[in-house]
Amino acid sequence: MAEAPADLDPVSMFSLLGDETRLAVLQALYDETRGRGTGRGAVAYSTLREAVGEPDSGRFNYHLTQLTGHFVEKLRGGYALRAPGREVVRVLRAGTLTQSPRVDPVGTGRVCPRCGGQVRLSYANEHVFVHCADCVGLLEFDYVPDGTLLAVSFPPAGANARDPSTLLAPATLGYERRLQTMTDGLCPDCGGVATPSVRRCECHRQTGSTTCDRCHTGFEALVELSCETCERRRVAPPAFAFTHRDPVREALSAANADGDAWRRYVTVVDWPTRVRRADGGTPEVVYAPPDDREVVVAADGSVRREAPSPPDELGAHLSE
Structure with missing residues (x-):
């Protein structure tokens, strides 16, 4: 050798x-x-x-x-x-280092999980932006279009190779697969060790028509996946990072939402969600899908299903 x-x-x-x-x-x-x-x-x-x-x-x-x-x-x-x-x-x-294509907003034929409005897609700065034409969306940052529901990285060559109106499916699927790889402990970019954590907005306030004025998102909690080697960081609604795990997959199947990645995304985003304190004081995110069994995502990346909490426990949020 x-x-x-x-x-x-x-x-x-x-x-x-x-x-x-x-x-x-x-x-x-x-x-x-x-x-x-x-x-x-x-x-x-x-x-x-x-x-x-x-x-x-x-x-x-x-x-x-x-x-x-x-x-x-x-x-x-x-x-x-x-x-x-x-x-x-x-x-x-x-094309990551050499190409900078742009795609003006195009229709996708999908509806917004927040307001039922029309979902559009655009591409710039090596990212696919999925946004609603009729509401503020789920993300309000300077670098995303108004009404953004999802912003994911996607290689320029992949954008150039497709009709813009078809980008939603591959972009969302790529995002989902990268999240899954990181939740399983492997960084898809460098092969380093990836670890999960739950990041919670301590003063989350939003109405049905706005995002939180503190975290500028529609999510009280997000899962953060970080690589210890290259420091790649990805964030996502917690349940969407674990769609390959049995508890989430079972709930999606019961909701007839195990088709494409975008449908999985809007389904988990639409589930009623709360954040509570687990034993030991760490946060965990609790989803209430319509099949009457909750999906719980813990700070260590474990996922489980359990019976709904009694009414007197529903207020046991971290803010108390």
């Missing part, structure tokens, strides 16, 4: 990529080996140079040598991409 290359500091890493010939080498290797399983097949020097289209052999050899070690591996039969090289190509093709 070849000796692993030394780690690169970030400045050196970006320096190595700062030439169009080097990026062309990575993309050519990716294309030439894409059909060979894991991409471990070697590409002959002459084949690679022809694919890149560099007529100057000295220049080509210099740039290939600079990449070899961290991004490219020299094998007996030629050259192959290492994992960092493949990741660079994927990032480039996803």
Whole structure:
């Protein structure tokens, strides 16, 4: 087995990529080996140079040598991409660092879970924004459109590849899957350890037509999923982060809402919700779906179903 290359500091890493010939080498290797399983097949020097289209052999050899070690591996039969090289190509093709498409609001054919109004979708800053045309929505921040119900990251290439009116389903599904991976303890971005916590607005106040003037959302509590390595953070209505767990899945099925991810989202958002103090003082979020068994999401990420609380316990909120 070849000796692993030394780690690169970030400045050196970006320096190595700062030439169009080097990026062309990575993309050519990716294309030439894409059909060979894991991409471990070697590409002959002459084949690679022809694919890149560099007529100057000295220049080509210099740039290939600079990449070899961290991004490219020299094998007996030629050259192959290492994992960092493949990741660079994927990032480039996803458009995350290079593309900035915008989509003006389009109709989705869905209705708002708050007011029954028409739901629209727009795209900007690598995010899909789902918003209502008739109410304030669930999120009121400077960086989201008025009436926003959901804002999720989505790669530019994915947005460019689809009719804007069809973006709702893949964007919501991608958001749901990333949440599920993190609730299971794995960061989908770096492979680090992800941990859950319940974040509660201590002075939550809202009416049916406004969001809270303190947290600027329509949620008294949100689950926060944080990676200990890359510090990726995602927040969501607690039950929506656990739609793959049996207690939530059972309640969604009983509500005939186990179809697409958007339907699951609006269903859990519409369930009556309260926050109470569990044994030990940690917060837990209690949902009351229509099948008369509550769904409880605890601060440690555990989820369970239980019989409805007696009336005298319904006021046992954290604010007391």
